[in-house]
Amino acid sequence: NTKTLTPTLNQPDAVEVTARRDGGANGPITTFFARILGINTVDVRADATAALTGQSTAGDGDLEIPIGISSFFFNPGERCNDWIKFSPTHDPDSCAGWTTFDMSPSNDPTIRRILQEVPGYTNPDTTAGETGFEFIGGDLSTPTFDAL
Structure with missing residues (x-):
């Protein structure tokens, strides 16, 4: 979807959530198979938006x-x-x-x-x-x- 969430306090009808694990929050994910290639950890991030429509x-x-x-x-x-x-x-x-x-x-x-x-x-x-x-x-x- 290409819609952009525009934050507002005037009758909000949507919420945007970011879940992440990286060096700044919760620590990166430890890899298992990727270690074979020398990749021990990876940062993971997912964004989701829910709207009341x-x-x-x-x-x-x-x-x-x-x-x-x-x-x-x-x-x-x-x-x-x-x-x-x-x-x-x-x-x-x-x-x-x-x-x-x-x-x-x-x-x-x-x-x-x-x-x-x-x-x-x-x-x-x-x-x-x-x-x-x-x-x-x-x-x-x-x-x-x-x-x-």
């Missing part, structure tokens, strides 16, 4: 609720960037909405069918930033909302 992929059928967040939410300077609102969906600040995944037509009754687990339909394999879904462009009806 959102899920970026979902397999077929793994999406539980038919919602999506617009790509505009993640692009600075676009129409929205700080709020995720589902209603009203025609509001430029909404940046999220109800989706029928890849099922047509993209509307409230189709979402209700998805929630009622249409026989033979499985929501698709999904990758954040790559998979595109159609928003229904409106709010859910009471029967569809109740199906949640």
Whole structure:
């Protein structure tokens, strides 16, 4: 991975750890077979980074609720960037909405069918930033909302 950890005290969400054995910490590793070549000790170092991030992929059928967040939410300077609102969906600040995944037509009754687990339909394999879904462009009806 080519990402660089930038240390910050503002809402940290990652940690970088260095484990090492060398002349400066814990002493170098004593070799066994390398002694044949005259190498008695070696310095060893390993770096690891762990980050708390959102899920970026979902397999077929793994999406539980038919919602999506617009790509505009993640692009600075676009129409929205700080709020995720589902209603009203025609509001430029909404940046999220109800989706029928890849099922047509993209509307409230189709979402209700998805929630009622249409026989033979499985929501698709999904990758954040790559998979595109159609928003229904409106709010859910009471029967569809109740199906949640």
